[in-house]
Amino acid sequence: MSPDFWTALFPAVAAAFLASLVEVVEAFTIVLAVGTTRGWRPAVAGAAAAIVVLGLIVLTLGPALRFIPIRTLQLVVGILLLLFGTGWLRKAVLRWAGVIALHDESAAYAREAADLRSRTGAPRTLRWIAGIAAFKAVLLEGLEVAFIVIAIGAGKGLLWEASLGALAACALVLVLGAALRKPLAQVPENTLKFGVGVMLSAFGVFWTGEGLGVRWPGADLALLPLAALFLLAGIGLAHLARALAAGRPA
Template structure:
């Protein structure tokens, strides 16, 4: 039960983060270049993602559970530590915070300057391509999380549900406000997702290697607490180092748009 709850929450948060970034691209291109080609590109990206999930999901279920957990755990550690590393550097001031409003303004400028080329089916190739790439690239990481989490827990539909809910929330909100969701605490959410992915990676990789966790899935809470302590401690140490060596009068990198 504990792992199932964390599965849905992790997939939901990860998908919200990526959906917000994809929404920024789609909004910038759509409002600047027109919506027909933009929506066509977005639909094509979503369709390809659906095919990837539908293809990889059943393929993973034929792998023995212990081997699956070892492989999935190792891969999640790679993804999770990557997210967590960036989140720690942002929180400590060594890396610029992700600024969706600044990214949106940059995308608007790029879209206005690009040439308009197209054909009969797609009137604006630039808008189609950018929307397609934005949705696909931002969604691939989430697709991987959905497939691996779902296959490992034996509940791909549950993982897909968390992803669909996140996409619906972000899409509806974006349609209502018609602006990038700059107020979404994206940096905090990336920190949380990094912690969750890392915790799941440790837990499942250890299980796949033959470790019997005391208390079963409840031990995941202990792993989660351990990762939180290490991550928060790393932020504290790096923040003090950053303040010590930051040039006088410098504002650091905290207000600059980051990826």
Template sequence: MISWATAAPAVTAAFLASLVEAVEALTIVLAVGTVRGWRPALTGTGAGLALLVLLVLALGPLLDRVPLHALQLVIGILLLLFGLRWLRKAILRSAGIIALHDETKAFAKEEASLRAAEGQHATQLDWIAGITAFKAVVLEGLEVVFIVIAVGAGRGLLVPAAMGAVAACLVVLLLGIIIHRPLARVPENLLKFGVGIMLSAFGVFWTGEGLGVDWPGQDLAIVAFVAVFLLVGLATVKLSVHKAAEVTP
């Protein structure tokens, strides 16, 4: 039986990562629904979710045929690269080197893009709106699928990780229905900082597992890696702020 101590890191990583991706997808779907109506928005969203489900169902049996150590090594390397990319962006945004992601601006940009096409035939515009929603759900959802598989594969944690992802999507969906506008107050950069740390920690752990490393404390080693990446991340933010201040006249 899987203990909570073992499942918690995977569930938390999947939940937080899915929360970020779901918020970004919701912004675009809301823009589509606002400009063109909810029929193309929901149609595109439903089609995107169906494709993601089929992808998960297709990948599940394939993963069972891959040798465990090879699977752990490949997923570990990819997860480490994925996590470091998130962490790098979060550090640069925290240091003020690049602008923070703004869901309100993203919504306005997508809304303006859709309104610019309003001179076209209504049927064609519905197709454009539906494809826009479909693309948003699929692109953001693919990252969720990858993260769920990455943190859950090889340890019997796919179901807990998937539950964390589904819970995040339901939370965002419920909030979207209630407030009916972009979730601009969600601390997205803070979430990405945390997710980047957790994914990087999982990446190091899985890479070591794939190489046959016997980690002290087994799964508890992930907590130690999280602490290391957190300290390094915070130190890098301070260093980046200091360097940016020196460059600024």
């Protein structure tokens, strides 16, 4: 096993897989609503078109980043990952504490299906609207996946590995979704978001530091204590926020 398996390859692929799982489940809910309300042709066509656009974004931007000096790239990608990761961690902690509502796939499915049913017009127009709804859902949810894949891939030259992690999540959701034919409401979305937030925040601090010229003790191994720091802080913060939200002394 390569010496940087646990500090580079595994965290990169795992972060891409888990983040993609969260986003693909949300996109699948909308595509399912389109498919069951207006037929599977516009649903599949819209989703496929969005996947092609996302693939082009990754294939164009990913290799292009090699032309940027490594320190600049690490700093920019590190800051973006830090903003993205702490943003997800903040949201997951606030949801766990009950300060903001949990994401509800069944409610999202019902909303989208009701919206599509309320539209009137010629069958061809309605199919177009449905296809665009599927396209937009997959494109918007996929943008976050594309960013994570590009950012993680660019930092350590793991673009293909991170892409495979994301594709594995797509395949898993498609297989489960095709079998169940209903929104994947049982997926622990908030726990996944928390875990990905921890990983991306750790990556973000590490690469921002590298870009600034920080010397991390243990080099790449410093990712592990950084992830542990965000994990413990997140868990402690979630308990504290929950107690505060409930009006109990923390």
